Amino acid sequence: MMMNDIVLVGFGGHAKSVADCIEREGKYHIVGYTDMREADSRYSYLGTDDELHTIFGGGVKNAAIGIGYMGKGAVRQHLYATLKQIGFYLPVITDPSAIVSNTAVVGEGTFIGKCAVINAEASIGKMAIINTKALIEHECVVDDFSHVAVGAVLCGQVKVGEGAFIGANSTVIQCRQIESNAIVPAGATIR
Amino acid sequence: MMMNDIVLVGFGGHAKSVADCIEREGKYHIVGYTDMREADSRYSYLGTDDELHTIFGGGVKNAAIGIGYMGKGAVRQHLYATLKQIGFYLPVITDPSAIVSNTAVVGEGTFIGKCAVINAEASIGKMAIINTKALIEHECVVDDFSHVAVGAVLCGQVKVGEGAFIGANSTVIQCRQIESNAIVPAGATIR
Amino acid sequence: MMMNDIVLVGFGGHAKSVADCIEREGKYHIVGYTDMREADSRYSYLGTDDELHTIFGGGVKNAAIGIGYMGKGAVRQHLYATLKQIGFYLPVITDPSAIVSNTAVVGEGTFIGKCAVINAEASIGKMAIINTKALIEHECVVDDFSHVAVGAVLCGQVKVGEGAFIGANSTVIQCRQIESNAIVPAGATIR
Numbered sequence: 001m002m003m004n005d006i007v008l009v010g011f012g013g014h015a016k017s018v019a020d021c022i023e024r025e026g027k028y029h030i031v032g033y034t035d036m037r038e039a040d041s042r043y044s045y046l047g048t049d050d051e052l053h054t055i056f057g058g059g060v061k062n063a064a065i066g067i068g069y070m071g072k073g074a075v076r077q078h079l080y081a082t083l084k085q086i087g088f089y090l091p092v093i094t095d096p097s098a099i100v101s102n103t104a105v106v107g108e109g110t111f112i113g114k115c116a117v118i119n120a121e122a123s124i125g126k127m128a129i130i131n132t133k134a135l136i137e138h139e140c141v142v143d144d145f146s147h148v149a150v151g152a153v154l155c156g157q158v159k160v161g162e163g164a165f166i167g168a169n170s171t172v173i174q175c176r177q178i179e180s181n182a183i184v185p186a187g188a189t190i191r
Numbered sequence: 192m193m194m195n196d197i198v199l200v201g202f203g204g205h206a207k208s209v210a211d212c213i214e215r216e217g218k219y220h221i222v223g224y225t226d227m228r229e230a231d232s233r234y235s236y237l238g239t240d241d242e243l244h245t246i247f248g249g250g251v252k253n254a255a256i257g258i259g260y261m262g263k264g265a266v267r268q269h270l271y272a273t274l275k276q277i278g279f280y281l282p283v284i285t286d287p288s289a290i291v292s293n294t295a296v297v298g299e300g301t302f303i304g305k306c307a308v309i310n311a312e313a314s315i316g317k318m319a320i321i322n323t324k325a326l327i328e329h330e331c332v333v334d335d336f337s338h339v340a341v342g343a344v345l346c347g348q349v350k351v352g353e354g355a356f357i358g359a360n361s362t363v364i365q366c367r368q369i370e371s372n373a374i375v376p377a378g379a380t381i382r
Numbered sequence: 383m384m385m386n387d388i389v390l391v392g393f394g395g396h397a398k399s400v401a402d403c404i405e406r407e408g409k410y411h412i413v414g415y416t417d418m419r420e421a422d423s424r425y426s427y428l429g430t431d432d433e434l435h436t437i438f439g440g441g442v443k444n445a446a447i448g449i450g451y452m453g454k455g456a457v458r459q460h461l462y463a464t465l466k467q468i469g470f471y472l473p474v475i476t477d478p479s480a481i482v483s484n485t486a487v488v489g490e491g492t493f494i495g496k497c498a499v500i501n502a503e504a505s506i507g508k509m510a511i512i513n514t515k516a517l518i519e520h521e522c523v524v525d526d527f528s529h530v531a532v533g534a535v536l537c538g539q540v541k542v543g544e545g546a547f548i549g550a551n552s553t554v555i556q557c558r559q560i561e562s563n564a565i566v567p568a569g570a571t572i573r
Contacts, residue, residue, distance in 0.1 A: 011537040013556075016502040017491040020483050042485070077425045097481055099288055100307050101211050103233070114481050114499050117305050117323055120207040132499055133517050133535070134278070135324050135342055138207045138417070151517055151535040153342040154362040155377070156204040169535040169571070171342070171360040171378040174204075186537070187553040187571025189360070189378025290479055290496050292402050294424070308496050308514055311398040326515050326533055329398045344515070344533040344551040345570070347395040362533070362551040362569040365395075380551070380569025 006091075007055050008033035009079055015066025017132065019043065019110055021095040021108050022064065028091070029080070031060055042151070049082065056086050063088040068129050073086040073145055073163045073181070080109065080127050080145075090127070098130075107144065125162070134166075152184075197253040199224035200244050200270055202232050206257025208323065209302055210234065212286040213255065221277045222251055229341070240273065247277050255280040256300070259320050264336055264372070271300065271318050271336075281318070289321075298335065316353070319321075325357075334371070344373075388444040389437050389475075390415035391461055393423050397448025399514065400493055401425065403477040404446065410473070413442055418569070431464065438468050445470040447491065450511050455527055455545045455563070462491065462509050462527075472509070480512075491528065507544070516548075534566075 006028035008015050015033065019156040022028050032044030034051055047054060048108055052063075063083050067075055083090060090109030100106060106118065107126030118136045119126060125144035130136060134148045137155050142148065143162040151169040154160070158172045161180030166184040170179060176190055197219035199206050206224065210233075213219050223235030225242055237246060243254075254274050258266055274281060281300030291297060291305040297309065298317030309327045310348060316335035321327060325339045328346050333339065334353040342360040345351070349363045350369030359377040363369060367381055375381055388410035390397050397415065399483030404410050416433055428437060434445075445465050449457055465472060472491030480498040483489060488500065489508030500506060500518045507526035512518060516530040519537050524530065527542040533551040536542070540554045543562030550568040554560060558572055566572055 013520050016485070017538075020485065020502040020520075025486070067279045103207070105209065114501065115306065115497065119305065119323060120211040132501060132519065133324075133351055133515075137323065138204050138211075150519055150537060151342075151533075155341060155359050156208075163244070168537050168555060169360070169551070173359060185571075186555045186573065189376075191378065293405070294398070294402065306497065310496065310514060311402040324515075328514065328532055329395050329402075342533075346532060346550050347399075360551070364550060364568045380567075382568065 003027065003029040004062055005029050005031045005060040006064055007031055007046065007052070007060050008043065008066045009037070009049065009052070009063050010065055010067035010084065011035045011039040011043070012067060012073075014068030014129075015041075017113060018064055018068075018093060021093055021111070021113060024096055025094065028062055028064075031032075033066060049079070052083070052086055052088075055188070056088060061089055063090055064093055064111070065090070065127070068111075068131070068147065073165070076127060077145055077163070094161055104136075113150070119156075137174075149186070194218065194220040195253055196220050196222045197255055198222055198237065198243070198251050199234065199257045200240065200243070200254050200274065201256055201258035201266075202226045202230040202234070203258060205259030205320075206232075208304060209255055209257055209259075210285060212284055212302070212304060215287050216285065219253060219255075222246075224257060237282070240270070243274070243279075247279060252278070252280055254281055255284055255302070256318070258280070259322070262373060264338070267298040267318060268336055268354070270352055295327075303375075306343070310347075328365075340377070385409065385411040387413045387442040388446055389413055389428065389442050390425065390448045391431065391434070391445050391465065392447055392449035392457075393417045393421040393425070394449060396450030396511075397423075399495060400446055400448055400450075400475060403475055403493070403495060406478055407476065408498050410444055413437075417446060431461070434465070434468055434470075438470060443464055443469070443471055445472055446475055446493070447472070450493075450513070450529060455529070455547070458509060459527055459545070467555070483520075486518075495532070501538075508565070519556075531568070 011033040032046040038045040094112040095114040104122040106124045109127040113132035120138045122140045129147040142160045145163045148166045149168040155174040159177045172190040202224040221238040229236040285303040286305040295313040300318040304323035311329045313331045320338040333351040336354045340359040341359045346365040350368045363381040383551035391501045414428040420427040451495040476494040477496040486504040486569040488506045492511040502520040504522045511529040524542045527545045537556040541559045554572040
């Protein structure tokens with residue numbers, strides 16, 4: 001398989017998880033990362049986001065956003081707009097251990113971490129994070145820019161609005177609706 | 192591998208998950224489903240359960256029950272009796288990503304979802320649901336018609352009585368006993 | 383692959399899970415177990431721990447500790463010291479279904495159960511238990527003799543002190559620190 005180059009945009013802890021999945025997936029070669037400053041990273045620092053035009057011009061057409069923390073949803077939306085304007089393609093990053101049903105759909109730029117499961121007829125928007133071991137059950141709808149944190153469980157037919165944050169190991173029972181930009185705390189159960 | 196025909200009996204959201212696992216397993220070909228009325232489904236509607244005799248007579252010897260919701264345990268038991276009387280075989284459905292220890296035993300007609308784990312020397316009865324990402328630890332005993340919901344965690348040597356419902360992402364610590372037909376709420380911890 | 387002999391030291395319920403993973407891993411052949419008395423086990427009883435010198439002298443150079451319960455951390459530390467004094471090697475036991483990032487490090491004698499995930503740049507000490515379906519996120523540090531119980535979720539950059547117990551299906555949010563020998567109850571959320 002030919003490997004395509006990809007740049008990580010923003011480098012924090014989440015980026016280490018994303019980079020690990022990119023390497024395990026084996027579809028893209030990480031050329032480095034941009035950020036406001038150099039970070040603790042095994043990858044090359046390529047400068048601030050002002051360099052993204054130059055990076056794209058140099059032949060790197062793929063980007064992945066490495067910022068995942070709660071409360072930074074607006075940053076992710078802004079970065080997405082910037083990257084699209086330049087022309088970048090934001091592939092879905094799926095760890096090989098994740099399971100995505102053949103009848104599920106997943107939007108552009110979404111990250112699906114290790115051992116995450118997206119079950120039958122679920123629909124995931126663009127630029128979402130379905131983090132490590134998260135479970136999206138049958139017929140769930142998760143809107144753009146949402147972040148389903150590690151180990152969170154969405155039962156069947158749950159709807160998650162745009163930009164919502166579903167906390168670590170929390171539970172949303174079947175058919176419930178989480179509003180846009182809502183935050184479900186870690187460990188909580190939404191009945 | 193020769194594929195055998197199977198009919199889905201009852202078609203709700205849970206059936207979509209079951210059908211997905213049957214297709215991933217690749218052992219059976221789904222000929223369609225029976226239900227009180229036609230459902231939102233990619234499969235053929237074969238009529239009400241009154242048609243099951245005819246379906247069996249037509250050569251479809253395998254059945255899987257597609258009804259999984261809490262509070263419908265009695266329906267599952269009734270359907271099971273009906274199907275057995277006609278002569279149907281109810282195979283264990285195990286998603287390829289599930290792990291069942293070689294020293295565990297699993298009864299007829301039980302469904303084991305994606306990424307579920309059944310650990311050493313556990314014993315699962317017939318017609319149980321061990322749903323997506325559920326964990327049944329070593330030496331647990333889960334009786335007939337029980338439903339261990341998505342992401343639920345049974346620690347070692349837990350006993351679950353017949354027809355009990357263990358809610359989504361709930362936890363039962365080691366050696367506890369859950370009575371027949373009991374309901375453990377989603378997210379609860381039984382200490 | 384040549385199989386090396388291994389002895390299980392202490393045989394309770396946890397040992398059944400450990401033994402199952404050893405067999406699934408296929409690197410070692412279990413010659414039997416030592417314990418204070420004969421247990422309910424498919425393996426040969428080799429006598430009390432007083433026999434360990436003789437077993438080692440007879441050519442069995444590898445050992446795995448089969449005691450995992452909460453509150454027995456001191457027993458595990460004592461056994462470890464005894465085994466090292468005799469000369470035993472305590473391999474890392476990793477179930478084939480577990481995922482350990484290439485950038486994570488894992489110390490001697492640690493057990494990593496079925497479907498456990500250890501993410502990027504995490505660091506696990508020696509003789510720890512990362513039990514079935516536990517999640518250790520990016521950059522976590524889990525010290526020696528800690529036990530992260532089944533289904534527990536450590537978010538990114540969590541630190542767990544020596545000998546701590548993180549209960550079943552509990553959650554520790556990002557960047558928190560759990561003190562040495564602390565106990566996080568099953569199902570709890572540490573915010």
